[in-house]
Amino acid sequence: MRILLIDDDALVTSGIQTIIEKSTQDSDQPIKVCAIGRNGNEALLLYEIHQPDIILMDIRMPELDGITAGKQLLERHPDARVIYLTTFLEDEYIVDALRLGAKGYLMKTDFASLIPAFEAVINGQRVFGDEIVAKIPTYLDSTQANTSAILPELSQTEQQLVYWVAEGLNNKEIAEAMHFSEGTIRNYLSTILEKLDLRDRTQLAIHYFKNLH
Structure with a gap:
């Protein structure tokens, strides 16, 4: 290495x-x-x-x-x-x-x-690090509130998944964070893209950050 x-x-x-x-x-x-x-x-x-x-x-x-x-x-x-x-x-x-x-x-x-x-x-x-992990829930609470405001057409679970996609996590990492299987994450992602009329997760992340205030 x-x-x-x-x-x-x-x-x-x-x-x-x-x-x-x-x-x-x-x-x-x-x-x-x-x-x-x-x-x-x-x-x-x-x-x-x-x-x-x-x-x-x-x-x-x-x-x-x-x-x-x-x-x-x-x-x-x-x-x-x-x-x-x-x-x-x-x-x-x-x-x-x-x-x-x-x-x-x-x-x-x-x-x-x-x-x-x-x-x-x-x-x-x-x-x-442990000090950073202790701070992450605060970021999630704040970001999820913003996500709800900019993506009202999505369920709370879908909004949380969008947040993780925007932060650069892959399906395996999102599955671990949300305690779902990777197959479930893929299904959720397909539904979200269809709802928002977007092509892929890159467009989804761009859409998220463009509308985040």
Whole structure:
């Protein structure tokens, strides 16, 4: 597994690289830091060069911040796996990370979670630190209220599914979040698209964000 590490603090990147590589050096599948960058611009450039399995990135950095870099990267490479590693718990950052489709949001105080987080993300999961998980219900309550206002033709369950689609979750992840089977999620999604006269989940996400106030 190859990790692209982006952080403007050289001590942090050195420490993270040591933790990652020493923790897996005896593993059958060692994890290597393939490159290190200091800002969002370098993140975009280095991703093109190295095509890493995961990009681990800070948020506040000079020249180009991590959120903006993440948005630009995922526009170019929708399959990129972005994990934010930061000291910031501001609601705005967390919501932006969720919205742009980041695979994870972890705190720098929890280095022990890095290796399990990489493995989870490679296996198609999303990972969030305990502090972030505690905040998510508040975001859901707020967003679901907005969803109800902009999609009154949908049931509450359908509105919740639209929210998860807009946040970038796949059918398996939505099924786990809503405690349904993947087949049920596919059926709901087909019904929603028919009700809204939309072609696919991409159009659905665009429709959602265009009408979200």
